[in-house]
Amino acid sequence: MKTMESVPASTLTSMRCGGVIARLFEPESGEELQGLIRAPAGFHLLGAGTNTIFADTTIHTPVIRLGPSFDFIETVDGGLRAGGATHVKKILSRCVKDGLTGMEFMAGIPGTLGGALAMNAGTAKKGIMEVVREIEAVDASGPRTIDPSSLPWGYRRGGIEPGTVVTAAVLALEPSTTDEVRARILEHLEKRRNQPRGPSAGSVFKNPPEAPAGLLIDRAGLKGTRVGGAKVSELHANFIVNDEGASATDVAALIALVKRQVFDRFGIELHEEVRFIGQ
Numbered sequence: 703m704k705t706m707e708s709v710p711a712s713t714l715t716s717m718r719c720g721g722v723i724a725r726l727f728e729p730e731s732g733e734e735l736q737g738l739i740r741a742p743a744g745f746h747l748l749g750a751g752t753n754t755i756f757a758d759t760t761i762h763t764p765v766i767r768l769g770p771s772f773d774f775i776e777t778v779d780g781g782l783r784a785g786g787a788t789h790v791k792k793i794l795s796r797c798v799k800d801g802l803t804g805m806e807f808m809a810g811i812p813g814t815l816g817g818a819l820a821m822n823a824g825t826a827k828k829g830i831m832e833v834v835r836e837i838e839a840v841d842a843s844g845p846r847t848i849d850p851s852s853l854p855w856g857y858r859r860g861g862i863e864p865g866t867v868v869t870a871a872v873l874a875l876e877p878s879t880t881d882e883v884r885a886r887i888l889e890h891l892e893k894r895r896n897q898p899r900g901p902s903a904g905s906v907f908k909n910p911p912e913a914p915a916g917l918l919i920d921r922a923g924l925k926g927t928r929v930g931g932a933k934v935s936e937l938h939a940n941f942i943v944n945d946e947g948a949s950a951t952d953v954a955a956l957i958a959l960v961k962r963q964v965f966d967r968f969g970i971e972l973h974e975e976v977r978f979i980g981q
């Protein structure tokens with residue numbers, strides 16, 4: 703198991719800000735993972751950090767990120783089995799190569815399979831929990847297999863219990879052709895052209911039932927609003943970008959400002975999709 707000390711949070715997250723992680727552990731087996739989960743210090747679990755922001759402080763609670771042995775893909779009957787640390791992009795490349803359809807809607811969503819399942823990542827219409835057939839996980843009591851239909855998943859919520867780490871999952875995919883899968887992935891990527899390219903954590907807020915969060919933020923006239931180095935993207939109002947060396951404090955202040963102004967203007971409360979640790 704690799705153990706690192708005093709790791710800058712900016713190197714672990716796509717928002718590229720935050721303080722220092724006192725101890726980062728990368729377990730390579732279920733046993734090592736279980737040992738960390740059972741330690742009295744508790745833990746924060748990290749995938750690729752594309753939906754996570756660490757506060758501008760030292761995070762003393764150990765952070766666990768699955769090691770490279772959890773990064774694998776194999777063919778199984780009716781789909782693919784992939785490790786929790788495997789990047790979604792890599793799974794999509796395999797889908798293209800093997801001509802397997804069902805995951806194309808995930809194109810352009812960064813992060814790991816474990817993170818995607820925890821967040822039920824996807825589009826407004828579909829989340830990855832609709833594709834997963836079986837989840838392998840480790841918690842304090844050991845390894846277990848989870849039937850996804852037993853989980854209370856919903857919009858941007860995988861329903862996986864806190865303290866449970868996804869180590870692998872089986873994705874149910876249908877046979878297609880390389881050309882068709884590639885074409886559908888390109889269609890989905892095309893729809894993402896309005897997304898900013900700089901450091902961000904993707905959509906900051908969940909869409910409330912009334913209207914898309916980005917539309918509300920735009921209508922509140924907040925595009926381009928900044929706090930320090932953090933800015934509401936002019937391309938997509940639900941993105942906050944780290945424009946000029948933003949601190950996590952800048953990002954948190956901008957999130958609070960947006961929530962206040964959208965509530966004052968429309969009476970609608972926005973809820974964060976991004977996970978803020980150490981605030």
Ligand SMILES: Cc1cc2nc3c(=O)[nH]c(=O)nc-3n(C[C@H](O)[C@H](O)[C@H](O)COP(=O)(O)OP(=O)(O)OC[C@H]3O[C@@H](n4cnc5c(N)ncnc54)[C@H](O)[C@@H]3O)c2cc1C
Pocket residue numbers: 716746747748749750751752753754768786787810811812813814815816817818819820821822823824825862866867868869897902903904905977
């Ligand atoms: C440019 C950009 C575009 C994005 N577009 C979208 C989009 O269209 N749709 C969408 O849904 N999201 C989107 N996101 C957000 C983000 O990519 C997803 O939420 C992604 O699935 C998070 O994966 P991650 O590995 O980075 O998770 P992290 O940010 O590292 O963690 C997110 C959550 O998952 C948990 N977690 C991580 N690994 C595991 C594991 N192995 N087992 C259990 N829990 C785990 C963490 O504890 C945390 O609660 C976007 C982000 C960016 C930067």
